[in-house]
Structure formats: structure tokens, C-alpha cells
Amino acid sequence: MATHCGLTGRNAVVSLMRAYASGGNPLRIVIVDDSGLRATILQDGLREAGYDDIHIVPPESGFVARLERMAPDVVLMDLGSPSRDTLEEMLVVSRALARPIAMFVDQSDETMIGAAIDAGVSAYVVDGLRKERVKPVLDLAIRRFNAFARMRTELDEAKTERDQAKIALQERKIVDRAKAILMNSRKLAEADAYALLRSTAMNQGKRIVEVAEALITASNLLGGLA
Amino acid sequence: MTPFSVAFLPLTDSAVLIAAKEKGFAADAGIDLSLVRTTSWATLRDRLIYGQVQAAHMLAPLAIAVTLGLSQHTAALSAPLRLNINGNALAMAPDFAAALDPDPVRRIEDPLGTAHDFAAAIGLHRRKPVIGIVHRFSCHALLLRYWLGAAGVEPDRDLSLRVLPPSLMVEALRTGEIDGFIAGEPWSSVAVADGLAEIVMTGARIWQRGVEKVLAFRADWMERHPEAVDSLLVALARAAAWCDDPAHHEELADMLERPEYVGRPAAELLPALRGSLILRHGEPAVSIPDFLLFHREAAGFPWRSQALWIYSQFVRWGFVKADPETERQAAGVFRSDVYRRALSGTGLPMPGASMKVEGAIAEPLGVGAHRGALTLGADRFFDGRIFDPTDIAGYLARE
Numbered sequence: 001m002a003t004h005c006g007l008t009g010r011n012a013v014v015s016l017m018r019a020y021a022s023g024g025n026p027l028r029i030v031i032v033d034d035s036g037l038r039a040t041i042l043q044d045g046l047r048e049a050g051y052d053d054i055h056i057v058p059p060e061s062g063f064v065a066r067l068e069r070m071a072p073d074v075v076l077m078d079l080g081s082p083s084r085d086t087l088e089e090m091l092v093v094s095r096a097l098a099r100p101i102a103m104f105v106d107q108s109d110e111t112m113i114g115a116a117i118d119a120g121v122s123a124y125v126v127d128g129l130r131k132e133r134v135k136p137v138l139d140l141a142i143r144r145f146n147a148f149a150r151m152r153t154e155l156d157e158a159k160t161e162r163d164q165a166k167i168a169l170q171e172r173k174i175v176d177r178a179k180a181i182l183m184n185s186r187k188l189a190e191a192d193a194y195a196l197l198r199s200t201a202m203n204q205g206k207r208i209v210e211v212a213e214a215l216i217t218a219s220n221l222l223g224g225l226a
Numbered sequence: 227m228t229p230f231s232v233a234f235l236p237l238t239d240s241a242v243l244i245a246a247k248e249k250g251f252a253a254d255a256g257i258d259l260s261l262v263r264t265t266s267w268a269t270l271r272d273r274l275i276y277g278q279v280q281a282a283h284m285l286a287p288l289a290i291a292v293t294l295g296l297s298q299h300t301a302a303l304s305a306p307l308r309l310n311i312n313g314n315a316l317a318m319a320p321d322f323a324a325a326l327d328p329d330p331v332r333r334i335e336d337p338l339g340t341a342h343d344f345a346a347a348i349g350l351h352r353r354k355p356v357i358g359i360v361h362r363f364s365c366h367a368l369l370l371r372y373w374l375g376a377a378g379v380e381p382d383r384d385l386s387l388r389v390l391p392p393s394l395m396v397e398a399l400r401t402g403e404i405d406g407f408i409a410g411e412p413w414s415s416v417a418v419a420d421g422l423a424e425i426v427m428t429g430a431r432i433w434q435r436g437v438e439k440v441l442a443f444r445a446d447w448m449e450r451h452p453e454a455v456d457s458l459l460v461a462l463a464r465a466a467a468w469c470d471d472p473a474h475h476e477e478l479a480d481m482l483e484r485p486e487y488v489g490r491p492a493a494e495l496l497p498a499l500r501g502s503l504i505l506r507h508g509e510p511a512v513s514i515p516d517f518l519l520f521h522r523e524a525a526g527f528p529w530r531s532q533a534l535w536i537y538s539q540f541v542r543w544g545f546v547k548a549d550p551e552t553e554r555q556a557a558g559v560f561r562s563d564v565y566r567r568a569l570s571g572t573g574l575p576m577p578g579a580s581m582k583v584e585g586a587i588a589e590p591l592g593v594g595a596h597r598g599a600l601t602l603g604a605d606r607f608f609d610g611r612i613f614d615p616t617d618i619a620g621y622l623a624r625e
Binding site: 080081082084085086087088092110113114117118 | 273297
């Protein structure tokens with residue numbers, strides 16, 4: 001991945017004009033994110049809140065140039081994105097030509113900044129925008145980022161549970177096959193076959209499934225005694 | 227145990243922090259050290275400034291830039307310890323490197339000649355060379371500018387400097403997005419191993435004993451917690467001594483390999499630790515003994531003259547206007563007084579002065595020290611220039 005920092009005078013002028021013109025106009029918000037799901041969640045939230053000039057830009061090669069053409073009022077970005085330095089360099093280079101863009105609404109508002117960092121949101125806002133215009137956007141971004149993080153944790157947990165269930169099922173099948181081999185070759189009842197597996201496992205200090213696997217392997221090697 | 231969170235970027239020169247945790251130096255000093263891995267300097271900076279961590283593995287020029295208000299938020303930072311000296315390399319794509327001396331060893335042995343060859347190669351290249359730098363306020367970017375500046379190159383005019391995170395440099399080279407990059411190890415070695423680039427210069431050949439990463443604190447936090455700061459510095463000084471010992475390099479590389487730290491194979495990390503780098507794919511490694519220093523020669527000591535050299539380069543490249551107050555602020559970021567306070571009881575040799583004339587030591591030199599014998603290695607700039615921190619205007623006038 002790489003970026004293009006080429007800033008032309010015209011782009012700078014366009015962003016300059018937008019910055020001045022945005023006094024009462026709808027905010028143009030760009031979300032830089034490579035997680036499609038998180039960006040969509042954030043976009044939906046902003047739409048519901050009445051913002052409709054929203055764009056999602058993945059931080060791929062050339063994203064800085066795209067961003068400059070869009071001339072957003074607010075850029076929201078994942079704090080963990082490695083591309084933040086690339087974006088900030090654009091802001092520094094632009095500074096000589098266009099209005100500076102500052103991070104966070106108001107640097108004195110440490111509570112909000114703390115909340116933003118905790119949630120993993122970084123925001124770049126065109127300087128000069130009134131704080132009360134941007135604050136709801138940031139509040140919403142923080143809530144949605146947090147919701148996404150919670151959801152991902154839950155998904156991970158669910159996945160772990162599913163995996164565990166899958167393993168349990170797999171193991172039960174192995175034990176059933178081993179039982180069948182014993183019932184067949186030793187003419188045992190099912191309960192006795194299971195008892196034999198269990199006592200062998202106890203004697204050898206192994207798990208039942210391990211003994212069952214060994215039995216199945218041996219049975220296969222010996223030419224299908226089962 | 228005092229809990230301490232320190233942010234770092236996954237680079238070979240984060241070694242001292244990682245060893246302090248893993249080898250128990252932090253615990254011995256009563257510190258419960260948590261290391262917070264971050265992927266951009268911007269995020270590392272924000273975590274430090276907004277108190278999510280108490281300290282950070284930071285590019286020395288970035289600590290000064292944040293203090294001077296040049297990087298988003300202004301916050302007074304303090305650096306009482308250097309985490310390493312040197313450790314970066316310039317890697318260029320083979321088609322560009324072909325215009326330089328064909329022997330890669332001669333290239334790095336003759337930095338002045340190579341600077342001029344590089345300047346000529348710029349004109350021969352099919353486009354304005356695009357060179358990846360990790361940050362505007364990185365030591366490597368300043369060294370690159372300094373080096374090529376000596377050959378008449380105007381970096382902002384003759385090169386296209388593109389900021390990319392170190393971990394994305396190799397991919398950008400592969401896609402042709404950039405023609406080369408200067409970054410901390412292991413990334414140059416990774417690019418060489420993939421046959422995508424040749425190491426054509428190292429930081430240590432531009433300035434033999436430069437300045438690289440520092441341990442940065444918020445100045446106000448550091449003032450309020452002197453005991454915790456001193457304990458951490460003691461732990462890190464001991465860890466640095468451990469890291470410098472060649473007998474520990476393999477163990478250190480295995481540690482850094484883990485995904486929560488640098489997350490690259492130990493084989494890619496060892497060249498920088500050993501000072502033995504492959505410059506061109508398929509060729510034998512070349513010994514560069516001062517490629518990366520952690521401890522010896524008072525490597526941790528934050529010379530205020532080096533903060534001032536960084537300031538002089540900020541002025542030179544127009545990042546900041548020359549101003550006595552700005553100069554005072556920049557020098558004040560490096561806290562040699564805190565280093566002395568914290569480490570006075572450890573038996574480490576302590577330099578007698580806090581500033582030195584940079585670039586004046588041609589041969590290893592015994593210098594005045596409060597305790598023990600201290601030898602400083604050669605610290606020459608490749609062009610033989612000398613930086614007198616008391617006459618920055620005079621130094622810049624001779625550019």
C-alpha cells in the first residue's frame with residue numbers, strides 16, 4: 001500500500017473554498033477505513049442522524065489524493081490505522097496553501113479526546129468549523145466505534161463457542177467409532193466398550209478421545225478388524 | 227510495583243523496552259511494565275499526549291516537533307534517555323542503484339562520492355525519484371536531506387518524499403509506488419532479502435554517532451513522578467547493556483520476533499543487532515560495527531547539543547523559523563539532568579558535560595566523566611563538518 005501526496009494548487013484552492021463555504025452547509029464527512037463493516041455501521045449512524053454527504057475511502061494507494069479532491073469538512077479514521085502519518089503529512093503540506101486542518105474539535109476538551117482515543121477514533125476537522133457543528137459527529141463516531149468493538153468481541157466469543165462445539169462433536173464421533181470397533185471385535189455391549197476405553201485412558205493418563213484415536217489407527221493398520 | 231505503560235512501534239530499535247520487560251529488568255526496579263504496540267507515529271504521539279501511556283519510544287525529532295507545536299497538538303515533552311544510536315538504512319530499487327558505484331561496499335564506504343553519484347542518478351531516472359520516509363520529523367529523513375544536500379540536491383525540489391509507515395515500505399517498493407526508502411531496521415533488510423532493493427547507505431555512515439529514538443514523557447508528568455521515572459531509567463539502562471552484548475543477540479532476536487513485539491522472523495532482525503548486513507541480495511553480509519548501538523559509549527545519554535542539531539535542521543529545511551526562544555525550547559527537550567539524577571547511583575560512567583561539539587571526534591576519545599572511564603566513539607559527519615551548538619546561525623550560514 002502506498003499513497004500519493006501530490007498536492008496541486010487548484011486542489012488546495014478548492015479545499016480552501018469549501019472550508020469557507022461550509023459555514024451553514026451540510027458537512028461533508030469522509031470515513032477512512034479498511035474495515036468495510038465498521039465504516040458501514042458508522043455511515044448508517046450518521047445517515048440516521050441526518051448527515052447525508054458521507055463517503056468511505058479505504059486507505060489504499062492514492063487515498064490522500066482522493067481525499068484532497070473530496071475536500072471534506074471532517075475526516076474520521078481508525079486510530080489504529082498505520083496510514084495516519086501519511087494523512088497528517090498531507091495536512092502539513094497543505095498548510096502552506098489552504099486552511100489548516102486540526103485534529104479533534106477542541107483540544108481543550110480532554111474528556112472527549114480521551115473517549116475518542118479509547119474508542120479508537122481519530123478525527124481531523126477543518127479549522128474554523130464551529131465546535132457545536134462537529135461535536136455530534138464525533139460523539140456518534142465514538143459510540144459507533146465502541147459498538148463495533150463490542151460486536152466484534154461478541155462475534156469472537158461466539159466463534160470460539162462454535163469452535164468448541166465443533167471440536168466436542170468431532171470427539172464424540174471418534175469415541176463412537178472406537179466403541180463400534182470394540183463392540184464388533186470383542187463382542188462387548190456399548191456400555192462395556194465405553195468403560196474399557198475409559199479405564200484404559202485412566203491407566204495411561206490420557207484423554208478418552210486420544211485412546212479412541214489410537215484404537216482407530218491400530219485397527220486401520222491391522223486391516224480393518226472392525 | 228509501579229504500573230507503567232510505554233508505547234512503541236514494531237522496530238528493531240524497540241529492543242531495550244522489550245528486553246526490560248522480558249528479562250525482568252523492569253520488575254527488578256519495581257516496575258510493572260506494559261508495552262503498547264502502535265502502528266503509526268501519530269497514534270503513539272496521541273497516546274502519550276493524552277495520557278494513555280506514560281512514556282513512548284519516539285523519534286527524537288518528533289519529540290522536539292511536538293514541543294514546538296509543529297505536529298498537530300502542542301505539548302511539552304521531555305526525553306531523559308536515548309533508546310539507541312543509529313540503526314537505519316537507505317534502500318533503493320536495483321534500477322536506481324545501477325547508476326551508483328557497482329560495488330555496494332564502496333558505496334557505503336564513500337558516502338560523499340555516493341551522494342554525488344546519487345545526485346547524478348536523479349537526473350537519469352525515469353521520474354523524480356520517490357523516496358519513502360517514515361515521518362517528516364524522523365532522524366532518517368533529516369539524515370537523508372543532510373546527506374544529499376551536501377551534493378547540491380534540494381530534497382523538496384529534486385525528490386518526491388512520501389510518508390509511509392515502515393511496515394508498508396516493502397509493499398510500496400514491490401508495486402513501484404516508491405523507488406526507495408529510508409527507515410529503521412528490519413525493513414531495509416527485508417527489502418534486500420526480497421530482491422526489491424539494495425542498501426546504498428546507512429545512517430551510521432552519514433553521521434557516525436547520531437541520534438535516533440528517545441524515551442519521551444510529557445514534561446509535566448515527568449516532573450510529578452521523579453521516582454517512577456528514575457526507576458524506569460535504571461531498568462532501561464540495564465536492559466540496554468544486556469541488548470548490546472553480542473552473546474544475547476540471538477535470544478533478543480527470538481524475543482523481538484514474537485507477534486506482540488516486532489513480529490518479523492528473527493533472521494531478519496539479527497543483521498541490525500549484529501551490525502552485519504547484506505547490502506545486495508545474494509551477496510555476503512558486510513560488517514558495519516556501529517550500525518546500531520544501545521549502551522556502550524554512554525549511548526543513552528541525551529546530549530543537548532544533538533537536540534540543537536535537530537533544531538538546526540528544522541530551521542535549515544524551513545520547518546521552523548530561527549528564534550532564540552524556540553532554540554531554548556528545543557534544547558530543553560533533552561533532559562541530561564534527569565539522566566544524571568536517575569543513573570548516578572548505578573556506576574555508569576557519566577559524561578561531565580551536557581553538550582559537545584558534534585562531529586569533532588575522529589578517533590575513539592577518552593573524555594571527562596564524573597565516574598569511571600568514558601570513551602566516546604568517532605562521531606564525524608560524512609562531510610567533515612562540525613556542529614558547534616553555541617553558534618547555530620554560523621553553522622547554518624555555511625550551508
